Amino acid sequence: MQRYSFGNGYKYRHLYMFEKQKVVFTGAPASGKTTLLNSVNHAEISCFDEVSRAVISALQAKGSRRPFLENPLAFSEALFEQRLHDYFEETTTPVQLYDRGIHDVVAYLNELGADMPCGMESDCKNFTYDKVFIFPPWEAIFKQDKERIEKFNESIKLHRALVETYTAFGMECIEVPRVSVVKRLTFILENL
Template sequence: MANRLVVISGCSGGGKSTLLRALALRGYATVEEPGRRIVIEEQRGEGRALPWVDMRAFAERAVAMAREDMGRMAGQQGTIFFDRGLIDAASALGSVGGGTLDEIIGTERYHPQVFLTPPWPEIYVEDSERQHGLEAGIAEYERLLMDYRQLGYDIHIVPKGPVEERADYVIEMLGP
């Protein structure tokens, strides 16, 4: 079976989670972003592996969680959409001296097409799980764009607009 593990990445606050919910409503399997799951878990506990407390510990947990997500979903049928994933976590870990992308990722790969949501200031919101500003989100977006390109992924920038149109775009670009 062809690799149908598809990543939706991009700028924090760019509408990734909303897009994933729209795809889920169309019957696609989705995997929630590792970072948000980690933040929620950490805020319930001691809160040490938070990106604003210890970015390296946070990124290491995100790499492990994303790897588990890939393994868990690899045998599933159909297209599965990931809200971020291993590349995003590896990019974050690499940005704090945790190794190179190739060292962190190894041979694990997603579908060759990846979808990035661009910075979208009009919808950007900070919350208890996203405590960085838009500038940091834009810097992360630019780093991810570079890292996905370096790894040879075919990048599609998801156009801004109503979520249903964004979901249509993703599905159309993937083809049959």
């Protein structure tokens, strides 16, 4: 988790009006979530980084080529556990921002057609987010790398699965427009 320093705070005074808000960035792989999260510069927002890349890198270093596909349940349980830990971490800021949420795990397992680990679905019912910002697939910025192995067409399917999952658990998905980082950040802050 990172706590960001004050930036342009007077414009966003409305952040003080809320009790703690749990806000999640979710969406297709390579749609700009992490780039935008890294641009957040606000004293009233605590940011929780995406944990998937670290887990994937560690498993690839041990010889696993595609950890999620080779052992989806073990991989998903590790992600879910860390995201649940982040969900309950106490911060002093009124806004907690997560790069992917616990419900992402369910969406990915559903898209794969894998069985759901015991208790995961009930945890998702009990622990929701106040705001869900969904980043749609964006081919112009889409890049694969050694951790992000999905192809663009898979990204589109995962996007649909994420929208369906968050909606099924009673959360409204706010679609983030495909515009510059600055305009996306303004959109997010105006919609908190």
